[in-house]
Structures are given as structure tokens and as C-alpha cells.
Amino acid sequence: MTATETSAAVRQGDAPPVPALRTHGLTRRFGHHLAVDDVSLLVPRGAVYGFLGPNGSGKTTTIRMLLGLLSADDGEVELLGQPMPRALARVLPRVGALxxxxAFHPYLTGxxxxxxxxASDATADxxxxSARIADALARVGLTAARGKKFRHYSLGMKQRLGLAAALLQPRDLLVLDEPTNGLDPQGTREVRNLIRELASDGTTVLVSSHLLAEIEQVATHVGIMSAGxxxxxxxLAEVLSDGAAxxxxxxxxxxxxxALLQQLGLQGVQPDPAxxxxxxxxGDAAPEEVARAVVTAGLRLRGLAVExxxxxxxxVALTGEGFDVLQ
Amino acid sequence: MSSSDVLAPAFVAPTRYRGAFGRLYRSEVRLILGRRRNVAMLVVLSIVPLLIGIAVKVSTPRGGDGPQFLGQITGNGLFLVFTALTVGMPLFLPLVVGVVAGDSVAGEAGLGTLRYLLTVPVTRSRVLIVKTLGVLTFTATAVLVVGLMGILAGGILFGLHDVTLLSGDTVSLGNGLLRTLGVIAYVIVALFGLAAGGLFVSTLTENAIAAMATTVGIAVLSLLLDAVPQLSGLHPYLLTHNWLGFGELLRGQVDTGALLSWSGLHLAYAAVFLSLAWARLSTKDVTG
Incomplete structure (x- = not known):
């Protein structure tokens, strides 16, 4: 056995499973504008990855590069363990995307x-x-509108048809860019349930959104983009714990x-006597210990809460409060 | 990490079904022929031979003026096909071909369906091949519509007889029909050069209307240049110069050499335009 073979065998034994999606140093410029700057995503198998960022932060450009629609100026993409865009023809049949x-032909029915x-999918039986199309339409609640021309669809119906297209085949990975855009609250809820259902079947989902409450309810992982x-x-827990309690x-x-809190070593004490x-x-302090210290010092304690x-x-803390599109 | 294959469990690529490309091609043809605008254009084209035929039938024959072959129609309905193609070649047929070819890629890019086609995935070279075949199919359909309507209308209005060729020889109707097929094939090949130009233009933009107009513009420019006597040195190489060369098939002694060299020029145009289209599409950033 050669050295390489040994290390390969050892690695195979205790290696973490291959992530569904990994990028390394992904970079893309449009003229002088750095749209995506050294982005290294890691989406483990089975994760629901919330891909967050304000408008214009580079989410969609990144997604386009993941799927081989845009070429990267620098960096690498691996989908399901295969290099993109080289393995595009082999990998993308396992990937559903919105x-x-x-976008559909307006004069054709759903x-x-x-x-x-x-018919375009060489790997589709x-x-x-017909059965798969009927299933996909049923799954997004469009069965009744299947014979309607696409141009007569409402925004929410169009969005549902997009999801149905992503679900035509069994997928290992779903890339959903703003899937709840234009949906009413019921529709949003259905999409959330759909994502949960797919994830529980083992499909990895990358979902980009700026509806943070939505993401917080379904995501197991998050990535936050800003200005590329x-x-x-x-x-989700790791990223949330980054924000100091x-x-x-x-x-x-x-x-x-x-004064007591400062003695205890707590940072950023802001008294508000009014x-x-x-x-x-x-910080690292336990809230119950803080409470005990206050009471032991003979101070009157009316309430204590950890936020x-x-x-x-x-x-907002990461990407800024402003309404402006960052450059 | 030395190599990703060391870590990766064997990735099993989904199997491709046999006949998948045929399925894609049929879907493309359905998309083109199912579109009301395209059907309307074919209907208009089919009316051209009918109109000419009726006009000739109701008017008293006059010698001399009018498009090529017009005088022969009353004697033999088959000549309605050649007249209709002569009338259609400078404008109607290039227009119809330009619309469908210009729309082919740009239309999908404009709608955004191109990005979904590419992520199905249909590889970029396959997109170009299927679009080329789709446009070629439509071009052939358009020419066949003129040809068949010409035969039909000519036959009904004037009857089909043995054919007196331009050289004065007379050949059987069967031979005449065979030559007609040759004429139709030649026109399809001639228009293929323009269709390929349209495909190339179509990869340059997301604006389908602009692509259509530019494609028709290519034909018009070539016709204009062909009309400037000072540029006679250039004329033999122009896209449209030999478009009416099918008349050669109606001589007793067909100059196959000339026909082949003209067809070769059309195919050379097609090859150049398709190479450009491929170079463009294979590197294009799809942002639409």
C-alpha cells in the first residue's frame, strides 16, 4: 500500500460526508463592481440553508455561478461533490432550481x-x-390551473409553477431563490411546509430570502451576505450566538x-436611571449568578431578563440599518 | 485535500434516456409551430401562390413584365410554384425566417426561460443544435407551404402538364415535379444561410424584436449591395446573390457545378454564422 492509498483509506473511514454544496473563494466582477467577493459557502447534506442578504448583496449572482449560468472570475464550486461547471450535465439533473x-412561455399553459x-431533461423518463407533471402540480396546489395559460397566472401562481418545475424529478439539492416572493400568507406557509417536507425526505435545500422570520422557522444553517x-x-444556533446576549x-x-456589574466583569454597562x-x-456570565450577586449585595431587584x-x-447589525443598496 | 474524489462517495450520474434528443427536438418544433404568430406567418405565405394564381387567372395575359415564370403559369400550373418562390424570396420568406431565427435564443433569454433550460440542464451546445434544427425545420416548412400551395393552386387553376423548360425542351410531369422538389430543396439551403445569421444575432441580445429586425436587415443589406453595380466584384459572394439560382434546375442541361457552388456558399455562410453563434453562446453570461 502506498502512502496516498493509506491516507485515502484513513480519510474515507472518518471523513465527514461530502457537503451538498461547497464553494471556495468564489469571486465575480461586473466591470469595476465586485458583485461577489471571495465567497466560500458550505452547505452540509440534509441542511436547510438560509441564504440571506439585502437586495444587491450578491445572492443571485452567487446562485447563478453555482448553476453554471455565470462564469466565476475566480474560485471553485462543487455541487454534490462534483466540480462545476465541468460536471454540469451530470450534476444538474439532481438539482432543482428556482x-x-x-420564467415560462406566456402563451403555453402551466x-x-x-x-x-x-422534454428537455435527458434524464427524465x-x-x-405525465404522472410526474401531475404530481408536481398537485404538490404546489396548481392542479385546477394546469390548463390555464401562463400569462393569465397571478404572481403567486407563477411562483408555484416555478416550484413545481423544480420538483419534476427527485432532487438531492434544491436551490430556491426567493421562493415565497409574491405569495400570500397561506402560500408562504405552504412553501415553508413544503421545504420542511422535502428536507425530511433528505433533500438539501438552499433557500435565499430576505424574509428573516421565514428563514428562522425552517433553516438549520444560515449564511449572511452583504456587499458581495x-x-x-x-x-442557525451558531450564527445567532454570535450576537451577544x-x-x-x-x-x-x-x-x-x-458598579456591581462592572465588578463582575460585564462589558458595555448602560445605566438608564430615568x-x-x-x-x-x-458575555460568559450566567444570568442566575448575576441575579444572586445583585441580591447578595443587598440591592433591590425588580426584574432580570436575558435578551x-x-x-x-x-x-441588521451585520448588514446595516440603511435602506440604500450597498455598492 | 489532494482530490475531491478521494472523499466523495461515487456520485451516480442519473441515466440518460434513449431518444432524449429527439424528445427535445420535438418539443422545440411544437414550441415553434404551436405559436400563433408563426402559424399566422405560414398562413400568409400559403396565400401568396393562391393570390398570384387568382390574379393571373382573372387578368388577360400580358407578356414581358412581371416576375420570372409569370408568363408560363397559364400553360402549366407548376410554374405557379416558381413564380411564388421568386416573389417570396426577396421579402416574405426572409422575413418569416428572420422572425423565427431572431426569436430563437433571444426570445428565451428575454423571457428568462433560457436560464431554466440551461439548468435542466440542456448543455449550451445542445441548446444551439436544437435551436438550429428547430429554425431549419420551420424554414423548410415555410418553403414547403409555398411549394405545396403552389402545386395545389396551380393544379386546380391551370392544370399540371408536361413541363416545357426554359431551354425549350419538354419533360414529363414526373420529371417536372422532381425538379420542383429540387427547387424547394435549393431554396431551403439558400435560406439556411440567413437562418444561421439570425441564430447568431439571436445569441447577442435578450431583445427578440431587435434580433428579428437585425436578421431581416442582413438580407436587406445584402440585396442592396447586390443592386449597386460598382460592387459587382463583391456580388458573387453576397448572401442573397444566388437566392434565385433555382431557375438553373429548369433548364434541359442543369449546370450542377454552379448549383453546387452556390449551395456551397450558402452552407459556408451557415457554417460561419453557426460557429460565431456557438462561440457566443458557449461563453455567454446568462443574466436574463
Whole structure:
């Protein structure tokens, strides 16, 4: 056995499973504008990966590069362990995609549009085509509208048809760019359930969105983009814990409590005597220990709460409060 | 990591079904022929021989003026095909071919369906091949519509008889029909050069209307240049110069050499345009 073979065998034994999607240093310029800057995504198998970022942050450009629609100036993409775009023809049949909104032939019916896509797929069994199209339409609740021309579809129906197209074949990975765009609350809920259902069947889902509450409900992992850069990535819990927890204490003894908290080593103590409360970053301190210290010091404690930022707080903290498109 | 295959469990690529390309091709043809605009263009084309035939039937024959072969129609309905093609070649047929060829890729890019076709995936070379075959099929259909309507209308209005050729020889109707098939084939090959130009233009833009107009513009420009006597040195190489060369098939002694060299020029145009289209499409950033 040669050295390489040995290491290969060893690696195979305890190697983590190949991620569904991995990029390394992905970069793309449009003229002088750096649309995607050194992005290294890691989407483990079975994850529901929330791909977040404000408008114009490079999410869609990244997705287009993942799927071989745009060439990368630099960096690598691996889909299902295969290099893209080299293995495009082999890999993409296992990948369903909804990219920057649905697009279909307006003068064809919903079903005819799906037939067109299915006929284009060399890996689709013609014998099961009708059944799979009917299934996909049923799954997104479009059975009744199957014979309607696409141009007469509402925005929500168009979005559903886009999802149906992504579900024509069994997929290992679904890339859904803003899947709930234009959907009513019921539709949004259905899409959320659909994503959960697909994920529980073992499909990896990359879903881009700026509806953070939506993502927080379904995602196991998140990545946050801003101005072309991937700012944070990891499991939802990991990324959320990046945002420092804050302890809020209500007490009439604001000044003394502030001094005590500083003694305990808490950072960023902000006394607010007018409201009779103060805030401080919790850091490594346990909230119950803080409470005990306050009480032991003979200070009056009216209330103590620990606030963890939700995804939206974190998102705004990372990507900025402003309404402007970042350049 | 030395190589990703070391870590990757064997990735099993999904199997391709036999006849998959045929399925894609049929879907493309359905897309083109199922579109109302394209059907309407074919209907208009089919009316051209009918109109000419009726006009000739109701008017008193006059010698001399009018398009080539017009005078012979009353004697033999088959000449209606050649007249209709002569009338159709400078404008109607290039227009119809230009619309469908210009729309082929640009139309899908404009709608955004190109990105979904590419992620199905249909590889870029396959997209170009199927689009080329689709446009070629439509071109052939358009020419056949003129040809068949010409035979039909000519036969009904004037009857089909043994054919007196331009050289004065007379050949049997069967021979005449065979020559007609040759004429139709020649016109299809001639228009293929323009169709390929349309495909190339179509890869340059997401605006289908602009692509259609540019394609028709190519034909018009070539016709204009062909009409400038000072450029006579250029004329034999122009896209449209030999478009009416099918008359050669109606002589007793067919100059096959000339026909082949003209067809070769059309195919050379097609090859150049298709290579350009491939170079463009295979590297194109699909952002639409």
C-alpha cells in the first residue's frame, strides 16, 4: 500500500460526508463592481440553508455561478461533490432550481410549460412524464390551473409553477431563490411546509430570502451576505450566538448595580436611571449568578431578563440599518 | 485535500434516456409551430401562390413584365410554384425566417426561460443544435407551404402538364415535379444561410424584436449591395446573390457545378454564422 492509498483509506473511514454544496473563494466582477467577493459557502447534506442578504448583496449572482449560468472570475464550486461547471450535465439533473423568479412561455399553459421542461431533461423518463407533471402540480396546489395559460397566472401562481418545475424529478439539492416572493400568507406557509417536507425526505435545500422570520422557522444553517461578502455562516444556533446576549435588569438602585456589574466583569454597562433599569452584555456570565450577586449585595431587584438577538437584529447589525443598496 | 474524489462517495450520474434528443427536438418544433404568430406567418405565405394564381387567372395575359415564370403559369400550373418562390424570396420568406431565427435564443433569454433550460440542464451546445434544427425545420416548412400551395393552386387553376423548360425542351410531369422538389430543396439551403445569421444575432441580445429586425436587415443589406453595380466584384459572394439560382434546375442541361457552388456558399455562410453563434453562446453570461 502506498502512502496516498493509506491516507485515502484513513480519510474515507472518518471523513465527514461530502457537503451538498461547497464553494471556495468564489469571486465575480461586473466591470469595476465586485458583485461577489471571495465567497466560500458550505452547505452540509440534509441542511436547510438560509441564504440571506439585502437586495444587491450578491445572492443571485452567487446562485447563478453555482448553476453554471455565470462564469466565476475566480474560485471553485462543487455541487454534490462534483466540480462545476465541468460536471454540469451530470450534476444538474439532481438539482432543482428556482432562480430570480419563475420564467415560462406566456402563451403555453402551466402543464405545457412543465412538459416542455420535462422534454428537455435527458434524464427524465418519458413514460412517467405525465404522472410526474401531475404530481408536481398537485404538490404546489396548481392542479385546477394546469390548463390555464401562463400569462393569465397571478404572481403567486407563477411562483408555484416555478416550484413545481423544480420538483419534476427527485432532487438531492434544491436551490430556491426567493421562493415565497409574491405569495400570500397561506402560500408562504405552504412553501415553508413544503421545504420542511422535502428536507425530511433528505433533500438539501438552499433557500435565499430576505424574509428573516421565514428563514428562522425552517433553516438549520444560515449564511449572511452583504456587499458581495459572506459575513457569517454556520448553523442557525451558531450564527445567532454570535450576537451577544444582553442582560436587562430593572432596579431602583441603578448606580450601585452598574458598579456591581462592572465588578463582575460585564462589558458595555448602560445605566438608564430615568427608566430605573440598566443593560449590559452578558458575555460568559450566567444570568442566575448575576441575579444572586445583585441580591447578595443587598440591592433591590425588580426584574432580570436575558435578551438574545433574533435573526433580524443580527441581520441588521451585520448588514446595516440603511435602506440604500450597498455598492 | 489532494482530490475531491478521494472523499466523495461515487456520485451516480442519473441515466440518460434513449431518444432524449429527439424528445427535445420535438418539443422545440411544437414550441415553434404551436405559436400563433408563426402559424399566422405560414398562413400568409400559403396565400401568396393562391393570390398570384387568382390574379393571373382573372387578368388577360400580358407578356414581358412581371416576375420570372409569370408568363408560363397559364400553360402549366407548376410554374405557379416558381413564380411564388421568386416573389417570396426577396421579402416574405426572409422575413418569416428572420422572425423565427431572431426569436430563437433571444426570445428565451428575454423571457428568462433560457436560464431554466440551461439548468435542466440542456448543455449550451445542445441548446444551439436544437435551436438550429428547430429554425431549419420551420424554414423548410415555410418553403414547403409555398411549394405545396403552389402545386395545389396551380393544379386546380391551370392544370399540371408536361413541363416545357426554359431551354425549350419538354419533360414529363414526373420529371417536372422532381425538379420542383429540387427547387424547394435549393431554396431551403439558400435560406439556411440567413437562418444561421439570425441564430447568431439571436445569441447577442435578450431583445427578440431587435434580433428579428437585425436578421431581416442582413438580407436587406445584402440585396442592396447586390443592386449597386460598382460592387459587382463583391456580388458573387453576397448572401442573397444566388437566392434565385433555382431557375438553373429548369433548364434541359442543369449546370450542377454552379448549383453546387452556390449551395456551397450558402452552407459556408451557415457554417460561419453557426460557429460565431456557438462561440457566443458557449461563453455567454446568462443574466436574463
Amino acid at each position: 432562480i430570480e423568479g419563475p 402543464a405545457a410549460n412543465l412538459r416542455r421542461l420535462d 418519458p413514460a412517467t412524464s 461578502k459572506l459575513l457569517r455562516q454556520g448553523t 444582553v442582560v436587562r435588569i430593572a432596579t431602583p438602585d441603578v448606580e450601585k448595580t452598574a 427608566r430605573q433599569e440598566l443593560r449590559a452584555r452578558l 438574545r438577538p433574533d435573526l433580524e437584529d443580527l441581520f
